Amino acid sequence: MINPKVIERLILYRRSLLMDGEARSGQIYSHEMAVLAGVSAPQVRRDVMAIGYSGSPITGYDRQALLRALGEMIDPPEPESVALVGVGDIGRGILHYFQGRRPRLAIAALFDKDPDKVNRVIHGCRSYPVEEIARVVPSLKIRVAIISVPGFAAQDVADRLVNAGVRGILNYAPIRLKLPEGIYIENRDVILSLEKIAYFARQT
């Protein structure tokens, strides 16, 4: 199993290759990829090795073949649905921003506690009360969720999601969720990030 930092770099490599319009086909060397992605060349070689793709000492890597190998690692084999819980400011922002950007990854269900926000279609997406997580999440085979509810509600929501089959969570709520082993989580607390950045901006 590949670790999170490696996966992140693999995603960056793919983007770099796709955005490097100059030469979508042809060959590319590790040091060129390194410049594009902002990492070191040996790092690129190690990462490429990790996905089982190999290049040639003479011609480097084949762009198209490398993109295929990256896609096989990164992309879900079939389109995947994501749940978004909490249709507040942050949640709505993410929903609007995200929809339609990744064909194989789409927000397929919204959940909220507010009766005014449920049983509607928001930005092309059906919204349900949180009590329906247990029913809707398994029926849509959802395994990834975004939590953007207030801190006090986040643990309850997380428990419901995990019980319903979710295995990965992107958490915007300002608390550290307690989750069973094997659930992958990333915390994206905006206020914490800004406090941290402000600290470092003050130094120097």
Add this chain to the structure above:
Amino acid sequence: MINPKVIERLILYRRSLLMDGEARSGQIYSHEMAVLAGVSAPQVRRDVMAIGYSGSPITGYDRQALLRALGEMIDPPEPESVALVGVGDIGRGILHYFQGRRPRLAIAALFDKDPDKVNRVIHGCRSYPVEEIARVVPSLKIRVAIISVPGFAAQDVADRLVNAGVRGILNYAPIRLKLPEGIYIENRDVILSLEKIAYFARQT
């Protein structure tokens, strides 16, 4: 200088102490703090040591004194202004969510390229064209900025911000910014995060 992971934990310790309403005053042991913040007890002790505060082998740490020490490290000495560039879906979500939550840290200026979005007041905050960054950022002594513009515009915006005196950036644009040494940056690319989470959710 303290490293980012330590600062992040210090912020969590403070939150844990503030939210642990049970006993806002009195003493607390490292292993109790460890449970609250979800880290190990020796880790808590090392971090507390790093901010120059010390406890007693008998009574542990004094909550109020520790909170003061944490605040001195984390909080800006005087209220600090933050710039937000890009008043789109994500930017607007952050603006609405963030305003008023941290008294010493507030979004004080918005910037956008769209003529319809500038020279207005959005959610109590004045908006300017991006060309005015060079003038407004220094005049408000802004050192921290949030970038939530499309990828193709982000590098230009970042350069303008850094030239105007910004030293810390929270970047929501889907590119790796090239910045001079000494500028602190955190990347919060939503799509990248979800792709990563989806990968790990598929395993197991």
Add this chain to the structure above:
DNA sequence: TAGATTGTTAATCGATTAACAATC
């Protein structure tokens, strides 16, 4: 004093970087 906790050092772990032999 006895004992649990603190401050601090040593051991471990993992990831990154540097070096280099293998290769086309």
Add this chain to the structure above:
DNA sequence: TAGATTGTTAATCGATTAACAATC
């Protein structure tokens, strides 16, 4: 072949964990 690059191993670096002497 000569040479630049790849694949792969060794060295380095840093952070975390474990251990323990000092302390009240």
